[in-house]
Amino acid sequence: MLSAEEQREILAEMAHYPDKKSVCIDAMKIVQRHRGWVSDENLCDLAEFLEMSLDDLDGVATFYNLIYRKPVGRHVILLCDSVSCWIMGYERIREELRGKLAVQPGETTLDSRFTFLPIVCLGACDHAPVMMVDSDLHRDLTPQNLEGILDKYK
């Protein structure tokens, strides 16, 4: 069941569009903000609420990088793997994160603290390599300054 709060937020966004279906991306992001990810059950509830087919909605959900169809940790690390970060040595950062978190890109740590995902260019190429943790951008990464950044997220 969608919570009253979720429904209220979705209806507020719906006012920006001429039909119900158009709000579906916003709606999935709202659910994700409350629950961390979008489960099969959430998707069914949303499809019903927005009067669209479940398959259509899942097709949209799986198209977009920032809609999570699997549970994620308390914090999500998005490490840029695009060209400027690649030139500036993102691979060293990736290896460092792999070691520190003991997970592969795409996985969540055993204590559910972090999910580590690759992401395309974050548009901060003058400070490459960069990553986001939740909605914070961290720039000019080095294997040395990673530890201090991760420490901020419990």
Place this chain on the structure above:
Amino acid sequence: MTPARETPLTKNMRADGDAPDLKAYEASGGYQAARKALRMAPAEIADIVKQSNLRGRGGAGFPTGAKWSFVPMGKDAPHPKYLVCNADEMEPGTFKDRLLLEGDPHQLIEGMIVAALAIEADIAYIFLRGEYALSAQRLEKAIHAAYSCHFLGKNIFGSGRNLELFLHLSAGRYMCGEETGLLNALEGKRANPRSKPPYPQVSGLWGKPTIVQNVETLCNVHHIVANGAEWFKGLSFTKSGGTKLYGASGKVKRPGLWELPMGTPMREILEEHAGGMCDGVKFRGVLPGGASTDFLTEQHLDVALDFDEVQKVGSRLGTGTMIVLDDQTCPVGMCWNLEQFFAQESCGWCTPCWSGLRFAARILKAMEDGQGKDGDIEKLEYQSWFCAPGNTFCALAPGAVEPLQSGIKYFREDFERHIREKRCPWR
């Protein structure tokens, strides 16, 4: 030596990186162009923009005035009409719109008001990529302030005209930056491209007339209306008017962004503004305008960075943000990184794109892993042809193979060495 240059797009940017609020923006002359535009006929606004030679700053460089001229106007035109700001900045190596969005959000809103008046749009959206959290926060605040002062909403500036402006935060996919893919994404669908015609100007969002413009393009519009077409043309070194936000990333001493006259020579930007190459590395090549532009090399350094001039030497101005290749970085590895990105971000709608790019990325990866074979370079050349304009549904694949085809052209010896030595010489 050089006269003081005007920098209309960045003149309000604060040293502390904070954005001017509505009051500060108005104190610097803000929202005067919107008031002026309200006293003008839509055709007058469109005409000034056309005369100014403003060309789209999102990558394709389409003349803005010409784009607007296809929108049905007058009392028989279908409504609502839509204006969409493409703030889905996801082209690898491109970070210019972020500066405009974070540094001066009211500038974008004013540009959008003026553009909306020119095409008689009723509803405007800012389509912002989901990862730009700070931009979202500042835009929301600015939009709210503009609504509170009745610069947006009903009866804007007491004129009797209405304009709604909504922020749409995307969920992340490079395809959303493609004009018609973006329209599908705004309608809550997968961001597959649409077939054209009908063009969005006639049948766009929910089948209504729609104009989609890049952030930087829209940020120029009200300056043109305020100061005139001749002023705008005078800002530029070349025929295409205005200033341009140029950027550089890679191993240069001072990576960054600079607002400079359109047509500034590439050498000036890389050597003076970016401070030249980092110590110990040498320049080998550059993608002049983001990931989907052709490599240029040493021999092209004196090219004026302008739409026509860059095209003459075999590449594109694109977004104007340069990615520099140095001699310590493997050109084959760089092509692999680029093609891997495009293959992953392809929407899968047409065959050359989903199949060709994946195939190319796989060959490049094999070369990097020391498993390159004779004939691989020819296969990559074939894929470049396979993905060329005319063979695909949208511009993603043709753009994707630009760095590949030119990478092979200028660094063929390096590709051959990977195959011959069965290893990447840079690893």
